[in-house]
Amino acid sequence: MGVKTQADVIVVGAGPGGSAVAYYLAREGFDVIALEKSRFPREKVCGDGLTPRAVKELQLLDLPTPRDEGWIPNWGLRMVGGGHRLEFPWHEQESYPDYGLSLTRANFDHRLAEHARSAGADVREGWFVTGSVRDELTGRVTGVTAKATDEKGRKVGDEVTYSAPIVIAADGVSARIALGLGMERMDNRPMGVAVRTYFETPRHDEEWMEGHLTIWDGEPGKSNLLPGYGWIFPLGDGTANIGLGTLSPNGAPSGLDHRGLFDGWVRNSLGDWGVDPDSPVSKVQGAAIPMAFNRQPHYVPGLMLVGDSGGMVSPFNGEGIAYAMHSARRAAEALVNWREAPTDGAREAALEAYAGQMKDDLGGYYSLGRVFAELIAHPAVMKICTKYGLPRPFVMHFTHKLLADVYEPTGGDWADRLMSTLTKVAPAA
Numbered sequence: 163m164g165v166k167t168q169a170d171v172i173v174v175g176a177g178p179g180g181s182a183v184a185y186y187l188a189r190e191g192f193d194v195i196a197l198e199k200s201r202f203p204r205e206k207v208c209g210d211g212l213t214p215r216a217v218k219e220l221q222l223l224d225l226p227t228p229r230d231e232g233w234i235p236n237w238g239l240r241m242v243g244g245g246h247r248l249e250f251p252w253h254e255q256e257s258y259p260d261y262g263l264s265l266t267r268a269n270f271d272h273r274l275a276e277h278a279r280s281a282g283a284d285v286r287e288g289w290f291v292t293g294s295v296r297d298e299l300t301g302r303v304t305g306v307t308a309k310a311t312d313e314k315g316r317k318v319g320d321e322v323t324y325s326a327p328i329v330i331a332a333d334g335v336s337a338r339i340a341l342g343l344g345m346e347r348m349d350n351r352p353m354g355v356a357v358r359t360y361f362e363t364p365r366h367d368e369e370w371m372e373g374h375l376t377i378w379d380g381e382p383g384k385s386n387l388l389p390g391y392g393w394i395f396p397l398g399d400g401t402a403n404i405g406l407g408t409l410s411p412n413g414a415p416s417g418l419d420h421r422g423l424f425d426g427w428v429r430n431s432l433g434d435w436g437v438d439p440d441s442p443v444s445k446v447q448g449a450a451i452p453m454a455f456n457r458q459p460h461y462v463p464g465l466m467l468v469g470d471s472g473g474m475v476s477p478f479n480g481e482g483i484a485y486a487m488h489s490a491r492r493a494a495e496a497l498v499n500w501r502e503a504p505t506d507g508a509r510e511a512a513l514e515a516y517a518g519q520m521k522d523d524l525g526g527y528y529s530l531g532r533v534f535a536e537l538i539a540h541p542a543v544m545k546i547c548t549k550y551g552l553p554r555p556f557v558m559h560f561t562h563k564l565l566a567d568v569y570e571p572t573g574g575d576w577a578d579r580l581m582s583t584l585t586k587v588a589p590a591a
C-alpha cells in the first residue's frame with residue numbers, strides 16, 4: 163500500500179499557524195495531513211517571546227506550559243529609552259492572562275506539532291511542498307505537490323500529489339503557495355526586518371521582557387532614531403534571545419545594515435545584562451516580518467491563508483505567533499461551518515466568511531498600525547514619543563495596551579474603551 167495522499171484538509175507548514183489549525187481540525191474529527199519541510203526540533207529565527215495574547219491562544223489550544231519544561235513566564239514589559247527605564251506589568255484582565263511566556267522556537271514548534279499529533283493530525287516532517295494543484299476548469303485549489311526531503315533538507319524522490327477539498331497555506335513569510343497563485347504582497351503595508359541571536363547572561367531567568375526603544379542609525383544621541391526596537395527575552399536556560407528589528411511603512415527595503423546596527427546596540431546598550439558581545443551562542447540570523455494583512459485575500463476557492471503567509475504580524479510590535487494561532491482557530495471554525503452547511507453555496511460562503519472574520523477581528527487594529535508605522539518612520543516623532551511620552555504614566559498605560567494588543571474588547575478602563583473604539587472606527591482594509 164502506498165503513502166496516504168488524500169485527506170479532508172491539507173496543511174502546508176507546521177509552524178504555530180499550521181500545527182494549531184491541524185490540532186483544532188483533528189480535534190473536530192477532520193482527517194488532516196500537515197506537510198512540513200523541516201524536521202523537529204529545528205531552529206526558527208524569532209524572538210521567542212509570547213505576550214498574554216499568545217498565552218491565551220495556547221490556553222485555547224489546551225497546550226500545557228509548565229515551567230519545568232522550559233516555559234519561562236514574564237510579568238510585564240520593561241521599556242528603556244530616552245533616559246527612562248519603566249516597568250509595565252501585564253494587567254489582570256477578563257480576556258487575557260496576566261503573564262507572557264518565553265520558549266525557544268525549536269522547542270515551541272516541536273511541542274505544538276506533537277500536540278497536533280496527539281489530537282490525531284497526521285503531521286509529516288521532511289515534506290517540501292512545491293506548489294498547489296488546481297482544477298483545470300474552475301481554477302479551484304484541490305491539493306498540492308510535494309517532494310520528500312532528506313536529513314539535509316535536499317529534495318529527494320518523485321513529486322507526490324496530495325489532494326483535499328481544502329488546502330491551508332501556513333508556510334510562513336515565504337508564502338510559496340500563495341505566490342504560486344499570483345498573490346503578491348501589497349506594497350502599501352508595513353514590513354519589518356529583524357535579526358537575533360542568543361547570548362549567555364546571568365539574568366537569564368529574569369521574569370520580564372525588555373524592549374529598547376532608542377535604536378540609532380549612527381552615533382547614539384547624535385544621529386537619527388530608527389522606527390524599531392531592540393529586545394531581550396530571557397529564556398531561563400542560561401541564555402536570552404536578544405534581537406533588534408526595524409519597520410518600513412510600505413515594505414520598501416530600508417537599506418539598513420541590521421547586523422551592524424545590532425552589533426552596535428549590543429556593545430553600547432546592554433552592559434547591565436552581562437553579555438559578551440563577541441561570544442553569541444549562535445549565529446546572528448535575520449528574516450522579514452510580513453505585517454498588517456499584507457497578502458490578501460485570505461481565502462480563494464479551495465485555499466485559506468493562515469499566519470505569516472497572510473501577512474498577519476502586528477505592525478505595533480512585530481508579534482506574529484499569537485496571530486498565527488488566532489487565524490488557525492478562525493480557519494478551523496470556518497471549516498466546521500463548511501462541513502455542516504447544507505448546500506454548495508452555503509459551504510463556499512462558510513469558507514469565505516473566514517476572510518471576513520479575520521478582518522472583523524484585526525482589520526481595524528491593523529489599520530491603526532499602518533498609521534503608527536507611517537508616523538514612527540519620522541525620526542522626530544520617535545524622539546518626541548520616547549522623550550515626552552515614556553515618562554507620562556497615563557500615556558504609557560494606553561501605549562502599553564496599544565502595542566501589546568491586550569485590551570478588554572468590552573468594558574475595562576478608559577484605555578480599554580478608547581482602544582476598542584479606535585479599532586472599531588478604523589476601517590478594516
Ligand SMILES: Cc1cc2nc3c(=O)[nH]c(=O)nc-3n(C[C@H](O)[C@H](O)[C@H](O)COP(=O)(O)OP(=O)(O)OC[C@H]3O[C@@H](n4cnc5c(N)ncnc54)[C@H](O)[C@@H]3O)c2cc1C
Binds near residue numbers: 179207209212357470
Ligand atoms: C527575528 C524575528 C523575531 C520575531 N520575534 C517574535 C516574537 O518574539 N514573538 C512573536 O510572536 N513573533 C515574532 N516574530 C514573528 C513570528 O516569528 C512569526 O509571525 C510566526 O512564526 C508566524 O507563524 P507561521 O506559522 O505563520 O509561520 P512560520 O513560523 O514561519 O512557520 C511556517 C512553517 O512552514 C514550513 N514551510 C515553509 N515553506 C514550506 C514548504 N514549501 N513546504 C513545507 N513546509 C514549508 C516552515 O518550515 C515552517 O515550519 C519574529 C520574527 C522574526 C523574523
